Amino acid sequence: MPENLLEVNNLKTYFFTRSGVVKAVDDVSFTMRPGEALGVVGESGSGKSVTALSIIRLVASPPGKIVGGEILFNGENILEKNNDEMTELRGSKISMVFQDPMTSLNPVFTIGYQIAETVKRHRKGISNDQAWQRAVEMLDLVRIPDARRRAKSYPHEFSGGMRQRVMIAIALACNPQLLIADEPTTALDVTIQAQILELMKGLAKEFGTALMLITHDLGVVAGTCEHVIVMYAGHIVESAPVRQIFQTPAHPYTIGLLQSIPRLDEKRGTRLTPIPGQPPDLSREIIGCPYAPRCPRVQPRCRQERPELKPVGRGEQLAACFYPS
Numbered sequence: 351m352p353e354n355l356l357e358v359n360n361l362k363t364y365f366f367t368r369s370g371v372v373k374a375v376d377d378v379s380f381t382m383r384p385g386e387a388l389g390v391v392g393e394s395g396s397g398k399s400v401t402a403l404s405i406i407r408l409v410a411s412p413p414g415k416i417v418g419g420e421i422l423f424n425g426e427n428i429l430e431k432n433n434d435e436m437t438e439l440r441g442s443k444i445s446m447v448f449q450d451p452m453t454s455l456n457p458v459f460t461i462g463y464q465i466a467e468t469v470k471r472h473r474k475g476i477s478n479d480q481a482w483q484r485a486v487e488m489l490d491l492v493r494i495p496d497a498r499r500r501a502k503s504y505p506h507e508f509s510g511g512m513r514q515r516v517m518i519a520i521a522l523a524c525n526p527q528l529l530i531a532d533e534p535t536t537a538l539d540v541t542i543q544a545q546i547l548e549l550m551k552g553l554a555k556e557f558g559t560a561l562m563l564i565t566h567d568l569g570v571v572a573g574t575c576e577h578v579i580v581m582y583a584g585h586i587v588e589s590a591p592v593r594q595i596f597q598t599p600a601h602p603y604t605i606g607l608l609q610s611i612p613r614l615d616e617k618r619g620t621r622l623t624p625i626p627g628q629p630p631d632l633s634r635e636i637i638g639c640p641y642a643p644r645c646p647r648v649q650p651r652c653r654q655e656r657p658e659l660k661p662v663g664r665g666e667q668l669a670a671c672f673y674p675s
Contacts, residue, residue, distance in 0.1 A: 355424065355527060355560050356382040356405070362418035363397075363404045370633035374400040374414075376584040379659075384527065387554065387561040389571030389592065391607065392581035395629050398564045399449075401581070402530045406444055407436050423528070442472040445521035447550075449533040451513035455505040462486065462501030465520050472524045488519035492549060511542040515549065522553055529554060530562045535570065547574050568604075569611050572596065577666075580604050583630050583640035586659055590667035600662045600669035602645045639671075647673055 363375040375397045382388050390398045403409045404416055407428060421428040423444065431439065440446075448454045456464060465485035470476055476484075482501070489497035492515040505513055514534060521529055531550060535543035551574050554561040563575055571578055571592060578595045580588040580603065588601040599605045606625040613620075627644040630636055638653040639645070645652065651672055659670040 353383070354381040354422075355384045355386075357422040358401070358405070358419070359422070360419040361401065361404060361416070361421065363400050363409055363414060363416050365413045366415065367413050367633065372633045373584050374632060375404060377419075378581075378584070378586055379419075380579055380586065380589065382528070382560050382562065385555075385558050385560055386577065387551065387563065387575040389568075389575035389578040390562060390564045390581060391566065391568050391571060391578055393566055393629055395632070396581040397584040398566075398581055399532050402446065402532055402562065402564055405530065406440055406446055407431075408440075408446075438472070441468055441521075441526070442524045443526055444528045444530070445524075445526040446530040446532065447514070447517045447521050447534045449536055451510070451517045452505065454517060455513060457505050460502050460504055461489070461508070461516050465489070465501075465516070465523055468520050468523050484523060485519075488523050489516070491522075491553065492516070492519045494519075511538050511546065514538065514546055518546075518550060518553065522557060522559065525557050526559055528560045528562065530564070532564045533566070534563075535565075543570070550574070567611065568595070568607050580607070583636065584632055585640065585670065586668075587641065587670045588668065589659065591665070594664060594667050598664060598667075598675070600664070600667060600674035601641075601671045602647055602675075603641050604669075605675065606644075649673060 359379050361375055361378045365372040365374055378401055390401065392398050400409065405421055409416065416429060462482060462485040465488055466481035469481040469484045486497050486501050489501055494500055494512060494515055508516065535546050538546060547570065550561065563571055565571060575592050578590060578592050579586050580601065582603050588604045595604065599608055609623040610625060612622065625644060630640050638655060639657055642648045642652040657670045657672050659668050662669045662674045
């Protein structure tokens with residue numbers, strides 16, 4: 351069995367639009383081990399969600415297309431599988447929790463039916479009663495009170511936090527090896543966010559599932575993930591264990607993200623420092639470092655050459671910067 355559960359090598363996913371070719375993901379590489387919790391962080395438009403959708407081959411085509419690279423899952427290239435093979439893979443081996451649970455759940459079917467449907471699709475020979483029982487068990491696992499009764503409820507009868515718990519139940523119903531969570535707490539208040547993150551972390555550990563958590567907030571991954579990759583303009587600009595990212599960030603963009611979130615160890619009244627400017631237009635050719643126009647430490651070389659992701663001399667930490675901290 352391969353050492354890595356997932357290997358993404360030189361992935362390129364482009365969108366071919368009337369205004370030009372948008373290089374949403376451009377030469378992205380990373381690995382995940384079985385049971386690992388990986389955080390993928392960056393601003394909106396940095397390529398996080400497109401990377402996740404590429405892994406499960408759900409990029410809308412047209413206009414999107416995976417134009418290069420390979421995605422190895424258990425040593426097999428996902429990009430070489432046909433539609434039937436991908437249908438079997440999704441839900442059984444790789445599952446995804448999407449950003450908005452209300453648009454992911456079917457409003458005309460009960461919650462229990464939708465979980466049971468997933469179980470029946472991937473577990474051959476299971477009866478309707480057994481699938482329904484599994485649905486009730488999953489609702490109980492995600493801590494929905496009175497699970498047997500609530501399984502007969504419809505999505506509109508649940509709050510936002512409860513619907514997200516239902517999405518997690520559907521995603522984990524068949525004990526997948528990899529769970530991708532795309533901004534699973536964006537629309538929830540802070541208290542519910544903490545509950546959902548703790549729930550996902552606990553269930554992933556209980557099932558032995560690797561977790562890929564996509565978010566724009568480094569604070570969200572602090573207590574959830576073991577390793578973090580930071581994306582900007584379709585590229586990985588830094589990769590490191592989570593503790594190292596917070597203690598010794600190397601890339602100016604990572605430092606900017608950290609300075610823009612409140613910290614408990616800072617004095618009361620400390621002002622947050624926003625990152626100036628806007629992300630680049632990915633439909634236009636970018637010469638040099640994509641972060642150069644917003645970087646406080648920019649040098650002439652940064653505007654002429656694109657830095658590669660290289661070790662910065664701190665264990666596993668990598669950074670795509672000519673002048674890392």
